Amino acid sequence: MPGRAEISALVRRHAVLETLAWDVASARRALRASRPDVAVFVTARACHPGLMGIASRDVLDFVDAMSRSYLDRARVTHTPVWKLGFRLLAWSHRGFEDQARKSRHGRVAAGRRDADLLDATWIPNVIEAPIPLHVGDPDHDMVFFGSLGYPPNIAAIRRLARLWPALRARRPGVSLLIAGATPPREVRRLVAANGWDLDEDYADVGAVCARARLAAIPLTHVAGIQTKVLEAAAAGLAQVISPMVLSGLTPDFPAMVARTDGDFVDSVTYLLEDAAERRRIADAARAHVIRRYSASAWAGPVRGLVGKPDGVLESKPPLPERLRVSVIIPCHNYGRYLAQSVESVLRQTRPADEIIIIDDGSNDETPQVVQRLRAAHPELVAERRVPARGTVATMNDGVGWSSGDAIVELSADDVLSDRFLELTERALLADPEADFAYTSMRCFGARDCWIQAPEWNPRALCQENYVHGTSMFRRSLHERLGGFRADFNRLGYEDWEFWLHALERGGHGLLVKDCWLNYRRHPQGSRNTRPSGTLLWVHLKLWWLHRGTVHLSDVTAWASRAVLRRRLARRRAT
Known part of the structure; x- marks a missing residue:
């Protein structure tokens, strides 16, 4: 039976529910007897406050953000009891993860995004040696492999079954191999119904990969890093994967990323029909895994976590060579400006990896403009929603639909300078700790002027917003904050609240020079053109939401400047 200390740790979520399955007291005695220099707790399930501090150094290896993983399992399981159990475990792990972020102990995670969310060092699973390439003609077009009893894998197989009619229509005779142990009854039924092949007992990943022309990994409910993707790449197989x-x-992992069901069908069909492109992606992925996911590439970061001999310099994890940049363009009745906005993205010196146009219930010429743009530029992704849901919901949905690590949300009436993506991405790559990169603005339209943004100054941001909404921000920041607040949809200034929320959570921004946002001024103003009384209400609401960061003195300082500006404007008018 658990003692009072164990129950207290569970209630306060200093330990997770799974620790009830083992004896903390016995583990503590064994740990004290061995007197280790370093104790590595592999997953939250193996970690308990009663075991911390015995070794000279403690490291918590989350592996995955299990709170996300359990929530995903709750979404895909059909059994009510399992659904309730997964949600309870997600609650336990979410509290534990929040507590662990504040601790002084070392933290690592295997998934890159999980490491960002958990404020942990990213140390991925590694491939010890390249998987030998098998020579021969594949007997299947596609393969999906893994533990077939794992709920997210079952959900992926369901998705493949849903896409199968479209794939067969595009490529008659297409074939699929499902490989993995312990397939449940549902997987067997889907295999039989769709005419797929099932391999339940394979010992060699390379041999399984050699049986297909490409790997299809359409996972939508998953956390952490997928070892199957590294193995397929090491075996020399091109892949179509989900965001x-x-x-x-x-x-920069070499693979085709398919955001929607339609994208997945298009990508699979394209690779099956283009053997040269399939080979190019496969070769690039194999070289990438050997270079970036070998044990030697991560020896330095591991040494830094567990301690190092005197005189040995600690290595940092290898930084990404580039970010995947998504540009999201929400549009509501701005069809007359949309083409100019999109063209400014298309002529960037650093091309966007993804451009998503979201028509939020427009009743002007926007649908026709989008149709013309897509005809000229098939790479554009477009979504239309009726009825309109508003700016904040559209921006949050756009981030959810995108696959980028860095996001730029561009209003359909504004225009980017030509080097905007190049220089803001460069700034975030140079400072991995920065959460967003912002620029100055050039106003045009009803009023022409230049608005110079100051260097990053947290106190000044609490008094007035100088970070515009088209700043490039990391996806991990959006996920950490839970997105833009919906209750600012009518008020406007959701971007100001977002930056203040980031500041409250320890985030910071970077001023980027030599590029800017061209901000269109309308004669009738915009969402963020508000009377001083409304803006005072916004500022008071921001103070109330972020009282530990924004002070009442910040509100009064802004109000004093607003009164002074109004008096000066009246004098000029007279």
């Missing part, structure tokens, strides 16, 4: 899969890897 959730890419989130566990470096953003």
Whole structure:
């Protein structure tokens, strides 16, 4: 039976519910007897406050953000009891993860996005040696492999079954191999219903990969890093993956990323028909895994976590060579400006990896403009929603639909300078601790002027917003904060609240020079053009939401400047 200390740790979520399955007292005695220099607790399930501090150094290896993983399992399981159990475990792990972020102990995670969310060092699973390439003609077009009893894998197989009619229509005779142990009854039924092949007992990943032309990994409910993706790449197989899969890897991982069901069908069909492109992606992925996911590439970061001999310099984890940049363009009745906005993204010196246009219930010429743009630029992704849901919901949905590590949300009436993406990405790559990169603005339209943004100054940001909403921010920041607040949809200034929330959570921004946002001024103003009384209400609400960061003195300082500006404007008018 657990003692009072164990129950207290569970209630306060200093330990997770799974620790009830083992004897903390016995583990503590064994740990004290061995007197280790370093104790590595592999997953939260193996960690308990009663075991911390015995070794000279403690390291918590989360592996995955289990709170996310359990929530995903709750979404895909059909059994009510299992659904309730997974939600209870997610609650336990979420509290533990919040507590662990504040601790002084070392923290690591295997998934790149999980490491960002948990404020941990990213140390991925590694491939010890390249998987030998098998020579021969594949007998299947696609393969999906893994533990077939794992709920997210079952959900991925369901998705493949849903896409199968479209794939067969595009490529008659297409074939699929499902490989993995312990397939449940549902997987067997889907295999039989769709005419797939099932391999339940394979010992060699390389041999399984050699049986297919490409790997299809359509996971949508998953956390952490997918070892199957590294193994397929090491075996020399091209892959079509989902954005959730890419989130566990470096953003420059060589694979085709399919955001929607339609994208997945298009990508699979394209690779099956283009053997040269398939080979190019496969070769690039194999070289990437050997270079970036070998044990030697991560020896330095591990040494830094567990201690190092005197005189040995601690190595930092290898930084990504580039970010995957998504530009999201929400549009509501701005069809007359949309083409100019999109063209400014298309002519960037650093091309966007993804451009998503979201028509939020427009009743002007926006649908026709989007149709013309897509005809000229098939790489554009477009979504239309009726009825309109508003700016904040559209921006949050756009981030959810995108696959980028860095996000730029561009209003459909504004225009980027040509080097905007290049220089803001460069700033975030140079400072991995920065959460967003902002620029100055050039106003045009009803009023022409230049608004110079100051260097990063947290106190000044609490008094007035100088970070515009088109700043490049990391996806991990959006996830950490829970997105833009919906209750600012009518008020406006959701971007100011977002930056203050980031500041409250320890985030910071970077001023980027030599590029800017061209901000269109309208004669009738915009959402963020508000009377002083409304802006005072916004500022008071921001103070109330972030009282530990924004002070009442910040509100009064802004109000004093607003009164002074109004008096000066009246004098000029007279």
